[in-house]
Amino acid sequence: MEQQTIHGHTLEEWIDRHPALDRITRAKEVVWLNPKYQSFKDVRASLSLSLEDIEEAAARFRRFQPLIATLFPETVEDKGLIESSIIQIPEMQSVLSNHYRADLSGKLWVKADHQLPIAGSIKARGGIYEVLKFAEHLALEHGLLQTSDDYSLLAGKDARALFQQYGVMVGSTGNLGLSIGIMSAKLGFNVEVHMSADAKEWKKKKLRSVGSKVIEHEDDFSRAVTEGRQAAQEDPHVYFVDDEWSRDLFMGYAVAALRIKQQLETARIQVDEAHPLFVYLPCGVGGGPGGVTFGLKQVFGDAVHCFFAEPTESPAMFLGLMTGMHEKVSVGDFGLSNRTAADGLAVGRPSGVVGKMVESMVSGMYTVRDEHLYQLLRQLKDTEGTYLEPSALAGFPGPYNLIGTAAGKEYLKQQELNDEKLANATHLLWGTGGNMVPEEVKQADYQSALNQ
Numbered sequence: 001m002e003q004q005t006i007h008g009h010t011l012e013e014w015i016d017r018h019p020a021l022d023r024i025t026r027a028k029e030v031v032w033l034n035p036k037y038q039s040f041k042d043v044r045a046s047l048s049l050s051l052e053d054i055e056e057a058a059a060r061f062r063r064f065q066p067l068i069a070t071l072f073p074e075t076v077e078d079k080g081l082i083e084s085s086i087i088q089i090p091e092m093q094s095v096l097s098n099h100y101r102a103d104l105s106g107k108l109w110v111k112a113d114h115q116l117p118i119a120g121s122i123k124a125r126g127g128i129y130e131v132l133k134f135a136e137h138l139a140l141e142h143g144l145l146q147t148s149d150d151y152s153l154l155a156g157k158d159a160r161a162l163f164q165q166y167g168v169m170v171g172s173t174g175n176l177g178l179s180i181g182i183m184s185a186k187l188g189f190n191v192e193v194h195m196s197a198d199a200k201e202w203k204k205k206k207l208r209s210v211g212s213k214v215i216e217h218e219d220d221f222s223r224a225v226t227e228g229r230q231a232a233q234e235d236p237h238v239y240f241v242d243d244e245w246s247r248d249l250f251m252g253y254a255v256a257a258l259r260i261k262q263q264l265e266t267a268r269i270q271v272d273e274a275h276p277l278f279v280y281l282p283c284g285v286g287g288g289p290g291g292v293t294f295g296l297k298q299v300f301g302d303a304v305h306c307f308f309a310e311p312t313e314s315p316a317m318f319l320g321l322m323t324g325m326h327e328k329v330s331v332g333d334f335g336l337s338n339r340t341a342a343d344g345l346a347v348g349r350p351s352g353v354v355g356k357m358v359e360s361m362v363s364g365m366y367t368v369r370d371e372h373l374y375q376l377l378r379q380l381k382d383t384e385g386t387y388l389e390p391s392a393l394a395g396f397p398g399p400y401n402l403i404g405t406a407a408g409k410e411y412l413k414q415q416e417l418n419d420e421k422l423a424n425a426t427h428l429l430w431g432t433g434g435n436m437v438p439e440e441v442k443q444a445d446y447q448s449a450l451n452q
């Protein structure tokens with residue numbers, strides 16, 4: 001009988017080459033160090049995007065602040081800035097240190113992107129940036145706007161009449177759909193969010209309530225997205241937001257790094273070689289964590305160490321980076337289901353462009369079981385009173401993986417991160433979403449955590 005192969009090799013051969021696959025294919029948690037990780041000094045020059053590109057994106061966000069403040073009253077206090085705070089979580093740190101039986105000597109913080117205004121998730125960075133950039137492009141092109149203007153004029157009749165002639169389209173079952181849908185509809189675009197049939201009911205309801213069209217696809221959702229992309233290419237009045245690779249999404253995420261720099265300074269947290277910053281990012285298709293990592297590396301260089309986290313059933317970026325096959329590999333190829341309660345991370349195939357862009361910037365990756373996500377959900381709620389959606393908790397085991405596993409310890413050794421540096425370290429868990437989740441769903445999540 002012929003042996004089954006995966007991209008030309010038997011599973012045994014794959015495991016021989018990448019031992020971590022043994023656990024990955026059995027859907028067990030695993031920690032992996034990226035052998036392609038390099039000092040940023042050696043990476044910077046070869047990149048197609050730079051710090052100036054991030055600054056340009058940040059400047060665009062600034063131009064839009066008066067408009068954002070006009071359209072979204074919740075942002076008035078921050079003058080239209082779409083940003084979240086960093087929050088220290090000492091209670092959670094002591095519960096986790098107990099739970100994992102490992103004393104974390106640095107300080108544990110959360111980047112509270114679940115509180116981001118407008119969309120309540122990290123997608124409020126990339127998604128909103130992309131829609132704003134498109135709107136600016138149209139308004140400039142039609143002579144309605146100059147970059148020196150007060151952009152709140154885009155809330156007026158003329159701009160609205162212009163935007164109503166255009167369609168914005170996105171395929172997403174999750175937070176990207178919400179972010180694009182809410183922002184586009186607010187500006188007056190005809191927005192269509194394509195969703196698979198298993199998309200959560202509350203998300204569809206929310207989108208319809210803000211004036212977005214929701215199109216559900218019974219069977220082949222990915223074909224629907226491909227067709228949408230095609231249709232948009234042929235029609236200049238339709239703009240397609242491409243979750244798999246979009247430079248604009250990526251840059252919108254990257255701006256977070258400039259903001260973090262300021263926030264850390266304000267909090268008097270030092271970041272340099274002797275005071276390392278560890279960042280733990282939940283990863284789906286890769287744009288969010290990839291963009292943030294790209295930005296952080298530009299800002300902090302080798303003083304920042306970025307780890308990506310994925311569910312055990314959906315380690316798409318993990319497989320892409322480890323095999324070097326990027327978008328050519330899917331979790332299904334290795335027999336995994338891509339079924340997880342972390343719906344923001346339920347991605348079968350990673351973005352190849354993002355993977356290639358960050359493959360020497362990511363320190364490592366690890367996977368997290370759904371039960372573990374729920375345990376963290378409950379612990380965070382109990383200690384800090386904060387709800388995060390399951391996806392957003394994937395980063396949380398990261399600091400303990402670093403100090404408590406063989407792979408983690410190996411990383412500390414390789415990078416010469418001794419106890420003294422670790423005592424000075426800041427561990428930043430990226431809390432990627434949660435505030436848009438309806439109260440009854442939050443409670444049901446907490447209940448499932450109690451029942452398991």
Ligand SMILES: *Cc1c(COP(=O)(O)O)cnc(C)c1O
Pocket residue numbers: 121122123174175176282283284285286287288289344345389391392432433434
């Ligand atoms: C989208 C999302 C992520 C990951 O972003 P990708 O760009 O898909 O990698 C993480 N957490 C939440 C809650 C998300 O919605």
